[in-house]
Amino acid sequence: MTSSASLANAWRLPRDFALITLAVEVALVLFHFGKQLWPGMPDSQQMLASYAQPDVWVPMMANLSMAWVLAAALAWSHARQALEVRGAASVAQLPGPHLRYAAVYLIALLLNHYALGPLLYKLQQMLFSGSWLQAVFGGFAVTSTAVVYEAVQLVVLVLSVWLAAWVALRAPAAAPSGDREVADAVQAGVSPRRAVATLVAVVFASLQARCMMAANIGTAIVDPSNGVALLLFWGGPPLVIFALSYWGGWLGTASGLTQVRPFRAVAASVLALVGVFASCVVVFVVGLPLMVTSSSGFSGAVGLIMLLAALVPLYPLLTVLLTRTVTRRLYRPYL
Template sequence: MALMTSPASIAHAWRLPRDFALITVAVEAAIVGVHFGRQLWPGSGHEGYGLDVWAGMAANLAMSWVLAAALAWSHARQALEVRGGARLAQLRGPRVRHAGAYLIVRVLDYFVLSPWLYGLGLLYMPGGRLVQLAMLVLSVWLATWLALRQGTQASAASFDAGDADAVAPASASPGRATVALLIAAVSASIQIWCAMVTDPWHEAMRTMDRVAPFLSWVAPPLLVFALAFWGAWLGIGRGPLPTRVRPFRAVAASVLAFVLVLAGCAAVILAGLGLLEPSQTSMAGVGDLVILLAALVPLYPLLTVLLTRFITRRLYRPYL
């Protein structure tokens, strides 16, 4: 016998992407509140951290939250587009299951894996940071998989994908800005995360005034986000988007654009080093390197916008 699903419950199911993203950030904030509360407790030995350390921690957390929220939104949106809102409306407590699973995995990451990496001296090395990034991605995937897997077989006989899409609310199509925001969020997160792995400006920041930590950790994410959003906006083009927006195509566009931008900048550096004439003085060599690095300042935003536009257009061309 077919199971009946009301339009209100279907509309509620179509809000799962937004709810999963908010739940993910809320869980992260709760864990961080407990974690920092322990560190700031009198006698913990962490009260004397400088502004540069706290600024770096805040930037790391912000990029983690943005990436986790974007991935949680993408997983839930993908499930809606593949299975339909009518099937997901019959799930029992997907939001509670997502919160519980994500909380358990992230607690293990914060209070078991991270102290273990710290004890091995790997937490602030590239390998340890990459392990943390992998754990974050896997945590979101596992939590969303557990939240969305139960109950779909029972409802499969009642609705097919076409019926579910036919009763999707008018707000189901997220629009051009939402897709561009998703691409920009993932782009900014992975680029700043990789920058934190190498930490290129940490030592220079220590020699500057107290404004430097704020500018060095806040300005780059905002700049990368703005550039990636602009490129994605141009790549998607004008006109309404279909209901099926393929969120993981946006994630793939972000990753591919980042790889191509990195490869383009590396190629320019290698080509520039090959063209520089060997100098007899160290000062002249330093001057050549400064000129080469200065040439990357306008090149990086140009590559970010153009390559993000190109990759987005290529991946979304069949659906626009």
């Protein structure tokens, strides 16, 4: 029988995977910046002056932090899923899951940063920089390229975490299933309801923020030289979105929830986000003819402002309602 200490360590594996993910991500970014900014390196002073600009480092750090949080949430989900499906006793017998996860995830990040990333950038420059596509579609081509690039990077992030978790959590062929009752008796960590709400909020907020960054909304709204305004713009909305989606996820579960089933929470976040986007688009498309059919330019401008103003209270309302509805539907078998 597996000891209680081993079972307790197994239940800490989700937290450990999340911390390892953050540590590897931060270490790789620090290494990358250190290599660029090291005194004596070519263009180090120019790169330092460029990174010192608020409109460079604020969106960059916001983008990195959202990617880190999402990767950590997915890593936590893989480990928690293994615990709930296979039992802590089985997971406790895995040989060196921490080291295997860290090694595979580091290799995946290195391949992304130094192989796939430069390849995608060169492909982007070849297709859109000065090409006929940019001449025909203009700014829409540039925005579309940024969205596609972010989508590819998101897929790479998800696959990197999945591969590292699969290697780390793969059980030996002859491994016993373990004592499930003892494993459940020593379960540790936050309450399942709080874990579900947090996971829903983290995934929802990080994906929403990445969509904003891909569309490069901040450049048209905030003064690029105002560091405080940029910090508020890129840091404030994700926190508000996190709070709203957490509330919806909390309302979508119940106090009697005994299992997290993390990938149901991830699915709830994605479905709710798609639902919010679709609802806002429908409202805008339905309201747009009212603006177009206005008799004067002034009335059309007022109609557009009123339409956008209506979306401001609608978005938080939809976020809470849809996250609650989707979460409740997906977790109904466990409530």
